[in-house]
Amino acid sequence: MKIPNLRLLKRKSNQVILTDSVVSDMSVKEEKPSATPVEEAMTQCPKCKQEYRKIDIKENMNVCPSCGHHFVISAERRVRLLVDNGFYKPLKCKVAFSNPLDYPDYEEKIVSLQEKTGMDEAVFTCVGAIDGYDAVIVVMSSKFLMGSMGIVVGEKVTQAIEYADRKKLPLIIFTASGGARMQEGILSLMQMAKTSAAMEKFNLNGGLYISVLTHPTTGGVSASFATLGDITLAEPGALIGFAGPRVIEQTIGQKLPEGFQRSEFQMEHGFVDQIVSRDKMRETLAQILRLHSKKGR
Amino acid sequence: MIKEIDEKITEIELEIEKLKNEEIVDEAQIYVLKRQKHDLVRMCKDLDAHDKVYLARHKKRPKITDYIDNIFEDFFEQKGDALGKEDGSIYGGIALYKGLPVTVIGHRKGNDLQENIKCNFGMPGPEGYRKALRLMKQAEKFGRPIITFIDTPGAYPGLEAETNGQSIAIATNLAKMSALKVPVIAVVTGEGSSGGALAIGVANSVLMLENAVYSILSPEGYATILWKDSSRSAEACDMMKLTAKDLYNYGVIDDIIPEPLGGAHLNPKNVYKNVDKHISKELEKLVKLNPDELAKHRYKKFRNIDSNYMNLL
Ligand SMILES: [Zn+2]
Numbered sequence: 001m002k003i004p005n006l007r008l009l010k011r012k013s014n015q016v017i018l019t020d021s022v023v024s025d026m027s028v029k030e031e032k033p034s035a036t037p038v039e040e041a042m043t044q045c046p047k048c049k050q051e052y053r054k055i056d057i058k059e060n061m062n063v064c065p066s067c068g069h070h071f072v073i074s075a076e077r078r079v080r081l082l083v084d085n086g087f088y089k090p091l092k093c094k095v096a097f098s099n100p101l102d103y104p105d106y107e108e109k110i111v112s113l114q115e116k117t118g119m120d121e122a123v124f125t126c127v128g129a130i131d132g133y134d135a136v137i138v139v140m141s142s143k144f145l146m147g148s149m150g151i152v153v154g155e156k157v158t159q160a161i162e163y164a165d166r167k168k169l170p171l172i173i174f175t176a177s178g179g180a181r182m183q184e185g186i187l188s189l190m191q192m193a194k195t196s197a198a199m200e201k202f203n204l205n206g207g208l209y210i211s212v213l214t215h216p217t218t219g220g221v222s223a224s225f226a227t228l229g230d231i232t233l234a235e236p237g238a239l240i241g242f243a244g245p246r247v248i249e250q251t252i253g254q255k256l257p258e259g260f261q262r263s264e265f266q267m268e269h270g271f272v273d274q275i276v277s278r279d280k281m282r283e284t285l286a287q288i289l290r291l292h293s294k295k296g297r
Numbered sequence: 298m299i300k301e302i303d304e305k306i307t308e309i310e311l312e313i314e315k316l317k318n319e320e321i322v323d324e325a326q327i328y329v330l331k332r333q334k335h336d337l338v339r340m341c342k343d344l345d346a347h348d349k350v351y352l353a354r355h356k357k358r359p360k361i362t363d364y365i366d367n368i369f370e371d372f373f374e375q376k377g378d379a380l381g382k383e384d385g386s387i388y389g390g391i392a393l394y395k396g397l398p399v400t401v402i403g404h405r406k407g408n409d410l411q412e413n414i415k416c417n418f419g420m421p422g423p424e425g426y427r428k429a430l431r432l433m434k435q436a437e438k439f440g441r442p443i444i445t446f447i448d449t450p451g452a453y454p455g456l457e458a459e460t461n462g463q464s465i466a467i468a469t470n471l472a473k474m475s476a477l478k479v480p481v482i483a484v485v486t487g488e489g490s491s492g493g494a495l496a497i498g499v500a501n502s503v504l505m506l507e508n509a510v511y512s513i514l515s516p517e518g519y520a521t522i523l524w525k526d527s528s529r530s531a532e533a534c535d536m537m538k539l540t541a542k543d544l545y546n547y548g549v550i551d552d553i554i555p556e557p558l559g560g561a562h563l564n565p566k567n568v569y570k571n572v573d574k575h576i577s578k579e580l581e582k583l584v585k586l587n588p589d590e591l592a593k594h595r596y597k598k599f600r601n602i603d604s605n606y607m608n609l610l
Contacts, residue, residue, distance in 0.1 A: 096608040100547065101538055151603050158600070180492075180513050182522055185537050186549055187606055189513040192492055193499050193599045196468055197475030201596065204476065220513075223452075223467040223492045242463040242492070243454030247518075251454050261459060271462055 045069050047237075061278045070215065070235050070278060074117070075124040075139035078174060082282050083128030088137065091125040091163055095155045103183040109145075117143050121152045122177070125160040127169070131286035133293065136164040138173040142216065149221055150181030154191025157225060161198040170208040170289055175226040178244075179219015192224035199228045208292045210285065213240050213263065213272065227271070231288055233281075234263035234272045299348035302337050303355070306559065309334045341559040344508070346534040346543075350516060352508040353488045357562035359569070361388050361403035361446045364486070367569040368576070369394055369401060375432055384425035385416040386453070387497075389432045391441070395577065400436035402429050402497055403446030406487070420453035423466030426496050430470050433477060442480040442580060445497045450515055452493030467496040474499035475596055478588035482579050484572060485509045485541075485550070486561075491518075501595045502579040503549065505541040506568070507556040511549070512539035548605050551579070 039055035048067035057064065061081060062071040073081075080086040099106050114120060122144035126137050138160045140147045149157075157173070164171040180188040202209065211229030213222075215238035223242050234240060241261040249256055259265050266272045276284045309330050316327050344352070352358070365372050369392035377383040389402035404421065407413035421429075429445075436443045452463055474481065474497075483500035489511035505511060514522070516530040519537055544550045554575045557564040586594060 094610040096610045098606045098608045100603075100606045101536065103536075151606055154603070155607065182513065182519060185513055186511060186539065186544060186547060187603045189491065189495055190549060190599065190602045192468075193471050193475065193495060194602060196471035197499070197596050197599050200472035200476050203472070220492055222464040223496075224471055225468070227462075227465040227468045228472055240464075241459050242452060242467065243459060247454045248456060248459065252456055256456065260456075269460055269462070271465060 063278050068236060068277060070237060072142055072176075072215070073278070074143065075119060075141040075174075078139050079124065079126060079128060079137055081278075082137070082285070083130060084132065088126040088128035091127065091136070091156075091160055093125065093156045093159050095152050098151050099184075100151070100187050101183065101185045106183050113144050117141065119144055121156065122147045122149070123153045123156050125156050125163075127163075130172075130282060130289060133170070133286065133289035135170045135172050135285075135289060136160050136167075138171070140174060140176040140214075140221070142176040142178070145181065145183075146178035147176045147221070148178050148181035148188075149191050149195075149224075150184040150188045151191065153181070154188075154194050157191075157195050158198045161195070161202050161225075165198075165202045165205055165207055168207070170210065170292065171202065172210045172212065172285060173225065173229075174212045174214055175217040175221055176214045177217060177219070177221035177226075179221055189220065192220050195225040196228065199225050203228070203230075208289075210288055212276075212281070213266075214238050216240070218242065218244055232272050233274055233276045233284065234266060235281075236263055236275055236277055238263045240266050240271075299341065299344060299351050302340055303351070303559070306334055306337050306563070309337070338559040338563065346510070346537070346540050347516075347531045349508045349540050350488070350510050350534050352560040352562075353510045355560060355562050356408075358487055359561055359565045360406050360408070361401075361448065361486075362405070363565065364403075364446055364484075364569065364572060365392060365401055367566075368573045369399070372401070376428075377431075378424045378427035379431055380424070380427055382422075382424040384422055384428055386419050386421040386449075387425035387429050388416070389429065394442075394444070394580070397580075398439070398441050400432050400441050400443045401446070402432050402443065403486075404449040404494075404497070406448060417453060419449045420451060421449070421493060421496075422453050422455065422458035423461045423463045426452075426466040426470050429497050430466075430473055433474065433481075437477050437479050440479060442482070442583070443477070443500075444576060445481070445483045445500065447483055447485040447489045447494045447498055447511075448487030448509075449490055449493050450488060451490040451518075452496070467492045470496040471499055475599060476592050477595070478592050480580060480583035480586070480591055481595065482576055482583070484554070484576070485511050486572075488515070490515045499595065499599060501583050501591060501598065502551045504552050504554055504572075504575050504579065505544060505550045506554045506561060506572070507541055508560055509541060510539040511541075511544055512537050549602060 035055040042051050043054050045064040047069035050066045062073040124139045209229050210231045213234040217226050217240045263275050313330050372392040374390040388405035392401050404419040405416040406419040481500040482502045483498045485505040491514050516533040517527040520529040520533040521527045541553045554571050557567050561568040
């Protein structure tokens with residue numbers, strides 16, 4: 001039996017202690033904000049049609065208080081809700097925009113998305129502790145060009161995997177992506193091979209990888225690192241698949257059954273260990289990390 | 298443009314065949330037709346991306362079965378994923394290449410509709426990818442080099458394929474291929490579309506026929522996603538940079554295998570010879586590496602595949 005070689009330190013201190021120089025010093029704490037007029041505005045849950053103030057949904061981890069529908073949540077906020085006392089350290093990745101196809105207006109599009117989302121790209125990488133266990137945490141955001149994977153996203157994910165490998169830390173990736181980034185052509189496709197190869201190296205070195213599939217995880221991301229987890233979790237109701245439902249419907253010439261490709265469907269077909277709602281995510285991840293913190297023999 | 302020329306060439310070829318079979322052979326007329334054909338073929342010098350997509354999908358284009366018949370010997374076909382299904386869209390087995398046992402795997406397209414239905418037009422489901430992986434792991438066990446032939450419109454986007462884990466099957470191939478400890482050579486012979494192509498393409502050497510195409514998605518799919526209009530696929534062909542020359546410039550492929558003017562189907566024997574020559578050249582280089590070096594070489598190749606386009610802050 002292969003024994004995972006993990007250095008998981010349970011510490012009393014809340015502060016993440018990191019000595020590596022690639023990690024910058026920035027920690028943010030989730031504080032209770034007072035509701036702005038925008039947050040006071042009403043919104044309707046697409047699932048149960050119930051009306052809520054935006055702030056009520058926000059304060060419930062972006063989950064509908066009545067039916068449990070999981071709304072999109074920003075990458076950074078997801079991390080803050082997850083890690084001990086909201087402390088985390090972003091991983092530095094010095095990769096900048098590139099436009100290999102000379103795709104028209106692509107750079108402008110990225111710049112405007114950066115301003116709108118406050119993210120540099122569709123993925124956020126950091127190190128944080130969950131119930132005292134350090135982990136590399138990677139979160140994709142569907143708000144940034146549908147979380148599509150181009151060179152920068154692929155490189156950031158790969159560097160995060162390599163960082164976890166070097167530091168012997170467990171790796172947690174929250175996926176949310178429509179797939180490979182069309183605007184970067186073949187080099188986007190190659191990110192699938194690049195990330196999967198890095199993941200296999202991490203795997204062969206005994207690293208623990210927990211994949212958390214969130215809505216939506218499709219195409220080139222679902223067909224690469226998203227489905228390579230030792231443990232695969234999914235948020236309720238997430239769309240998970242290789243081909244999108246519309247493409248499948250066109251291919252087979254009929255409507256797809258209700259719930260097809262959703263988290264529950266994937267679990268039923270053996271591709272997901274457990275479906276975990278957002279409010280249970282922290283404790284579930286902590287449990288998995290705890291169970292891997294000691295060698296099996 | 299190429300479509301009209303190619304159809305005209307086919308017409309002339311048929312006409313020549315017909316004349317040759319007549320009791321009194323009209324040599325003069327055959328000569329005239331051959332001249333006409335020659336002039337038409339010469340018009341195929343400067344093909345654009347859209348032309349190449351046409352040629353890459355040509356129904357008479359050499360297929361994996363042709364390559365196996367003409368380049369390899371003593372082929373033993375292996376069927377099935379050993380998990381419950383045989384997927385005809387992936388064809389593979391053991392063969393001798395210049396006396397050396399190798400594993401050959403590739404997408405399979407048929408020569409007619411009936412054959413194409415059997416092999417699902419070269420669009421694998423998860424079972425096909427699992428079968429490919431089974432054959433690759435076996436090749437690794439017995440120290441056989443692996444040669445793959447890529448020619449697919451993409452992984453099959455069907456209900457059953459999704460239900461049985463299309464995503465994880467492709468992902469697993471990408472991961473496991475990257476660490477194989479035997480030489481892997483991939484040849485893109487026709488259309489290499491999406492993850493469905495890459496899933497047997499994580500190789501030490503990636504070769505590509507001159508008129509083959511390799512892309513993130515089919516041009517029709519690309520046009521649909523970006524402009525919600527599949528009829529703009531010709532425009533997408535240019536935009537996508539999917540020709541062998543483009544990919545060579547990107548550093549995604551290692552070498553381009555020349556084709557006869559007008560496309561591989563006009564002179565398949567010449568194509569087999571060129572493909573053979575290129576495989577042999579790559580294999581000669583790779584067999585010098587030990588198992589760990591082979592895995593490292595492949596890992597590095599894909600780790601740095603975009604390095605020419607990696608801008609640092
Ligand atoms: Zn609701």
